[in-house]
Amino acid sequence: MAASLPWSTSATSILLVGWLLTLIATLDVAMLRREVMTAAGGLPILLWLLAVLGVLWAGVNWAERLAGLEGFQRLLAIPLLLAQFRRSKKGMCVVYGFFISCLLLLAASWAVLLGPAWLNPHQVRGIPVKDAISQSTVCLICACALIWRVCDLLRARAWWPALGFAGLAHLFIANVLFVAMSRADVAVAAVLALLLGWRQFRWKGIITACVAGGVLAAVGWTSSSYLQLRVTSAIEDVQTYRATGAGTDIGDHIEFFGKSLSFVRDAPLFGHGTGSISDQFRRSAIGKTGAAGVVSANPHNQILAVAIQLGLLGAGLLLVMWLAHYLLFRAMGLASWIGTVVVVQNVVSSLTSSHLFDFMQGWLYVFGVGVIGGMVLRDASPALTPAATSGD
Numbered sequence: 001m002a003a004s005l006p007w008s009t010s011a012t013s014i015l016l017v018g019w020l021l022t023l024i025a026t027l028d029v030a031m032l033r034r035e036v037m038t039a040a041g042g043l044p045i046l047l048w049l050l051a052v053l054g055v056l057w058a059g060v061n062w063a064e065r066l067a068g069l070e071g072f073q074r075l076l077a078i079p080l081l082l083a084q085f086r087r088s089k090k091g092m093c094v095v096y097g098f099f100i101s102c103l104l105l106l107a108a109s110w111a112v113l114l115g116p117a118w119l120n121p122h123q124v125r126g127i128p129v130k131d132a133i134s135q136s137t138v139c140l141i142c143a144c145a146l147i148w149r150v151c152d153l154l155r156a157r158a159w160w161p162a163l164g165f166a167g168l169a170h171l172f173i174a175n176v177l178f179v180a181m182s183r184a185d186v187a188v189a190a191v192l193a194l195l196l197g198w199r200q201f202r203w204k205g206i207i208t209a210c211v212a213g214g215v216l217a218a219v220g221w222t223s224s225s226y227l228q229l230r231v232t233s234a235i236e237d238v239q240t241y242r243a244t245g246a247g248t249d250i251g252d253h254i255e256f257f258g259k260s261l262s263f264v265r266d267a268p269l270f271g272h273g274t275g276s277i278s279d280q281f282r283r284s285a286i287g288k289t290g291a292a293g294v295v296s297a298n299p300h301n302q303i304l305a306v307a308i309q310l311g312l313l314g315a316g317l318l319l320v321m322w323l324a325h326y327l328l329f330r331a332m333g334l335a336s337w338i339g340t341v342v343v344v345q346n347v348v349s350s351l352t353s354s355h356l357f358d359f360m361q362g363w364l365y366v367f368g369v370g371v372i373g374g375m376v377l378r379d380a381s382p383a384l385t386p387a388a389t390s391g392d
Contacts, residue, residue, distance in 0.1 A: 002098040002367050006105050006138050007129050009359050023080060032083040039324035040373055041079035047306075047317045048072045051274045054310050058273025068275025068309060071357035074366050081370020082377065091375035094367070095338065102142045106171060109135065109179055126179035133353070134360045135180040137345065141364075143172035144192050144341045148334055151200045177220045177227055183234060184349040189213075191348050192341060199332065245290040253300050253352065255291040259284050260304040264311070271311035280308060298357070302350030305357060322347050325369050328376060335375050342368030 001019055004011040035041035051072040055065045085091040105128070113126035127135055146169035153162035176185065193213050197205030220227050234250050241251025263272065263280045272280060278297040285293045299305050307315040322343065329339035346355055346365045355361035 001363075002094045002371070003101040005098065005360060005363060005367070006101050006134070012359075012363065023084060027080075028083065028087065031087060032079060035079040035082040035086070038082075039320075040328045040369070041082050043317065043321040043324055044075035044078045047314065047321060048075050050310050050314050050317060054271065054274035054314070056273070057270065058276045058309075060273070060275055060279045064278060065273070065275040068277065071305075071354075071362070072274075074362050075356075077366050078370045078373075081367070082374045085371050085374025086377045086381065088374070089378075091371050091378075092335075094371045095335075098367075099142060099145070102138045102172075105129070105135065106139065106142075106175060109175055110171075113179055126175070130360065132180040133182040133184075136176050136182040136185045137349070137361060137364070139172040139175045139180070140185050140189060140192075141338075141341050141345060143169045143176075144196065145334070145338050146172070147196060148200070148337045151196075152334070173216070177224045179226070181227065181230055182349070183230060184352045185345075187351075188345050188348045192344055195340065195344065196337075199337065241291060245292060247291040247294055251291045252294055252296075255294065256281075256296055256299045257301060257304070260299040260301065260308055264304065264307045267311060269311045270313060271307060271309045274309050277305065277308050298354050300353055302354045302356055305354040325373070328369070328373050331376065331380070333376075333379075335372050335379070339368060339372040339376060342372070 001012050001015045004015060036045060051069055055069060058065045058068070085094075108128040109126045112128050146165050150162050150165045150169065153159075153165065176189075190213060193209040194206055197207070197209030199205070201208065237248035237250035238254070240246055240248050241254060245251075259281065262284075266272070277299065278295065281295045281297070285295050299308065303315050303318060306318045310317075326340065326343045326347075329336040329343065342365060346361065349355055349361075353361070356365060
């Protein structure tokens with residue numbers, strides 16, 4: 001599943017069924033119960049249960065209610081994965097599988113961009129599968145993991161391996177800057193750079209991260225016309241929206257944000273019910289044109305996407321769940337850092353997207369928290385008995 005995630009929604013869905021059937025046959029109920037009783041494993045279930053209850057007071061048809069519930073369903077996999085990989089020793093195989101898959105995606109991206117025309121019959125600019133946001137997300141996560149590894153190797157004075165990993169990290173970063181960049185990942189990268197500096201070297205690391213980030217931003221801006229286009233187009237979108245109210249990429253986001261706040265004010269405590277987002281936008285768009293007349297099923301903000309449906313109670317549960325998952329990875333080490341990257345990337349990017357409800361980003365979060373969280377819990381727990389570790 002992890003290896004197929006950067007490439008194919010269909011393959012991931014098929015493998016998901018296979019994983020669930022296999023897991024049910026070997027499920028340790030006692031270990032699952034233990035995960036459900038923790039904050040990291042229990043809060044996703046509480047949020048899902050609230051979404052199930054939210055179906056009852058949604059003023060839309062049942063098809064829309066059930067469609068709205070789908071965004072919460074994948075959260076149920078988090079305690080299952082925590083239980084499985086606290087027991088199993090194969091968590092790092094999942095991480096390696098995902099990383100190798102991302103390496104192949106990186107190679108395919110550069111080949112499509114720089115290779116002969118027959119490699120790119122559809123004239124897609126360096127994005128062989130899915131979209132720029134998905135590709136930017138996985139490249140950024142891999143780059144952050146590699147940079148942590150470089151820091152560890154430098155401490156061990158392993159100069160040549162450190163140079164090799166650093167070169168690979170630069171290829172991932174260059175792909176974000178020159179090929180496929182999500183504007184939200186600019187903010188994500190800044191936050192992760194500061195966190196990386198703090199965890200590795202404390203205040204010296206933060207200063208180093210600021211200097212390195214400034215240099216990288218200057219080099220990227222002067223050398224990447226793609227980066228310049230992404231930034232200038234965003235500014236032009238805002239200016240057009242403010243001047244005319246016309247629908248643009250950024251203008252629509254601004255309009256959605258304002259409308260979403262008004263929807264939450266109308267039903268602040270429990271929201272409008274599960275699956276009610278499209279209905280609220282339809283009502284607000286009646287008789288309007290431009291960005292104000294756009295009907296959306298996605299407010300492009302994860303907190304507001306939950307708050308519209310489940311009110312401040314649901315939004316509060318979401319924030320507490322994110323906090324619990326961040327605290328799960330507060331220890332030092334590569335695995336904890338990768339878990340931190342997955343959580344922080346999801347939280348920061350969800351300010352402009354509803355990534356938990358998107359297939360690739362949502363399952364990436366679930367796999368990251370569940371698999372790596374189980375690995376971290378395993379390392380922190382007393383040695384398990386052979387009987388508890390027999391079912392990998």
